Amino acid sequence: MIPAYLISGLLFGTLALFGAGFALGLFAKKAAYVLGGVGSALGVALSLIALTSGRTVSIDLWLVNSTSHAQLQVSSLNAYFLLISSLVWLGTCLYSVRYDDDYPNSLSSLLLLTILSMVIVLVSGDAFTFLIGWESMTIASFFMILEGKGDKEGVRNAAYLFLAFGEGSSVLIMLSFAGLFSAAGTFSFMGPAARVVTPLGPWIFVTALLGFGLKMGLAPFHMSEWLPIAHSSAPSNASALLSSTLTLMGVYGIIDVVSHLGGYQLWWGWLALTVGGVSALLGALFSSVSEHSKGLPAYSTIENNGMIVVAIGVYLIATYYRLTFLADFALVAALFHAFSHSVSKASLFLLNGWMSKLRGTFDLTSANPVPAGGVRGVGAIGIFTALSLAAVPPLAGFVSEWMILEALFQSFRFGDLASQILGALVGAVVALAAGIMVVTMTKVYGFGILWPKRIAAPGEKGGGYIEGGLAYFAALIVAVGVAAPGVFYLASQAASRMLGANPYGLFVTGLLGVPAPFVILSGSPFGGFSPTFTALAFLSILMVTLAVAGAVRARPPRFGLRVRRTPGWFAGAALADDSSAMYNSFGYSTPIRVMLRFLFRTKESVVQVGPVQRTVIRSPEEYVVDLEVLDVFKKFYDVLAKWALGLSAYTSRKVMPGKLGLYIVYIMAALVFVLTYILLTAG
């Protein structure tokens, strides 16, 4: 039995290390990152212990009202999310030691403050602690985005947009918590608590889905995800944190709120399926046409979070129909996908961040060369990230996407036709999105890492930290995929609170000669898959190939194959000196822009510059062409922003004309209103 003081000790140790890192960051950033790394390692240890022991430890801080304490709490559910986050933070801190060189000290400080706030969000046992963590996370991230290296105007706009969406999210979450409070009678409902069945259920669910969905960048709020990251060109370690673990907090929030509710209604599931499906497709499509090395992964986050919400939708509908097996599987799939997405996405941001730094631009279309010294080994490590996000077996991304699709394939088990049809439709959409991601990842890996010309010039070097951080993530991605039964166990352990029992034994078995526990089942009877043995099969094919190649090369020249080398050529002509002059990343995805112009609102324009010197048959005009895509939802928010500005201008002119007396009247009136309300409702 694990003693409770060990868990609470580790928790305080983790918090203290991050806090110390935050303070130290202002003076010595490298030391701060080291503290952050140690803190993350403690976090990993803490969450592993809590997860495997299944213990719940609560630490009361102070009394909030007669029924609720402000408290910290470690249970299997939040320990699982803490595990994912800590693993990501560990790699990010390692990477940041080198990456952070040209940013001010404040970045490291803010980064650790954000991490500290996220830990508080995760281990909060009550609504107040949660909101304190949530707000400080938003504000710290806001300042982190302000460190971005884009143009000043763009960075400021992006940061304020992030803040606006963050506050909108907070308001919705508060509304959701208010509903939970009125139903449960206590604020201490984060962490394990009884399920409540209440007529306010729909209110609580919808506000939670919207509020947390805002943070996750679900459609139609997906601008909250890509815009701050892309437009500000935020520091890459910050982007990794924002896109990977910050959105993970949203996933945690939704799952936690859902775990407190009972009496699911059918349409909740439909709502989650629809929102998730649309987000997945939009995210995938916009990701595939993005030329910004930060914007592309940010859009991909929208796609992945959409998939997670789809899995939650399947869980809700399956629970409604008491399809225990499917409900369990869908929930574990959502948790598993959160894991594989977080590690893969953080890795992609760090990878792209480093390449962008070497290229001196965030533009994937750019023809800028990179110093060969800086990219040595990066391409080999990066392939795992790209393949995982493209869902190639046996890596992390494949296992979880397989699980989500398998869950959707089983929508025929739903009890009504509408749910069955919706399940099948969303299944098709999610599969399409997953397919588009293959194209997108080919693009980001091909044009982001392989394509830039390598020059021998002396330049930046990773110094071991960059390569180490990336290799750490690559190892993690491989491990999550190959050791999938282990991760499956952890996810099942996390889900056990909601499901009443650990479903691990139901799904993990042996089959067709593959020993237990290496086969993951998706239903009874339905599909089955063994990531571990797939990896073994791949490895043995690779070994055979290498062995044959080695044997051929080792033979005496008389029998061996001759290797002939010729200069490269293209279409019968000598290869251009600079390959990016012949093709680029923009051209790679323009077919999608042109074909789906109704969706992208693609605008193509040809502008003629210079005078036309028209001779009899020749007309040497000069043209500037332009093709741009537009996120339609941005248009909507632009209009909204215009209205809001107009309204505030009107208000400041008419309602608040700058007279001190009037303000005092407002404040007095508000106070009187609140007091009256309390008097009337108390007792």
Added chain:
Amino acid sequence: MERLGEKMQLSSVFQAGGLNYALISDTETNKTIISELPLTLSEEFGALLRGSGAKPGSPLVLEASGRVEGYGVFEFPYGPVSWGVPEAGAFSLMTYGERVLKVVPRLNFKKRGIERAVLGRTPEDALLFVERSAGNFSAAYSTCFAAAVEDSLGLEVPSEARWTRAVALELERIHNHLYVFGRLAEAASQNIAATQAHALRERVLRLNSRHFGHRYLFGINSIGGVSRGLPKDERRTLTTEVRLIGREFSELVQYFLSSRIFLDRLQGTAKLTRKDALGLGTVGPSARGSGVQWDDRLTFPLEPYEDIYVNLETEDGEDTMARTMVRVKEVESSTIALRELLDRMPSDGTKSGPHRRRADSLGAGFSFCRVESPSGDLIQAVQLDGGGRVGSLHVRPPSLVNWLPFARSLEGTVFTDFQFAFESFGLSFADSDR
């Protein structure tokens, strides 16, 4: 010279007796005008129209439009060894992916230097070179050269020989149009239509072989006549065969017109406006598809064409479909013309008498000729030296001038339209490179 433009087209420039001449086509009155050319203009057009400045191995680059720039724009090399480019020729495509912003044809990969090779040879020898410039247009090349030489020598060529040449020209037109039709069907993956069209073409080639001794009509012409006439019974069988082929082709076309998939790929694809067609000096079915009314058989008629009925086939669609329909209708009008040619062919022999010299307006031994080849107006200007050998030869192939209209028509289209535009213009690298 000031009036040059859309109505007055500069069709060719050539040198004779140390002077530069311009051959101008007046598209309003359908007249061919020969005029002395100011030096400045001749420099500008010389390389472009003749393409003779470029040496073998150095590409001739034809740019119809100016520089294109913008975000993501790059130059995509297409050919000379790429799928979809049927001959040794190349293009530079300016694009930002998918959209074709500008096409720059790069020629001369097949340059053989025929115009230089014939210098100092007897006209009979030169003819063998000239008719091998472009195998598909061999009858047009040899007829054009023979007629020009005969004109400068002042030879009286018997009518039967001239009518036989016309038969060869029309057979060549039919087999080329069938070929273009088949290639278009291939581009649209209409495999049955493509195979049918190629089978019909093969039958025409076999007719050529049976009646003229060569599938591509090599060696049929000689200076002063044709090497082989068509006896009465051969004329009759030829008439029947041609009528049969024409009928089968019109059936095929009916099928083609009922295939929405095929039509969709042609309609609205690679538009060439009438203004551009005139401004860029487009010739042949490509020009007639944009509503330009010019056909050398009617506007510069050699002997039999004044006596027989040839319909001027034009379309107003300005797109690939219109160019295709012009060719389809020309197959029909050619079969009608063939029937008339074979039916009313005079019998006054296939060889002229001994050479008699004749003074010429442009200098001793100089003359030119225009022939409507399957892809359009072919112009040759020949000058014989004192010894009766070829002193200079200028060829203005139809494909050479059609590259620019082709490039213009592709601007703003997508990659997949490339094949359709290319085939519908009936372009040949061998023809323009010669």
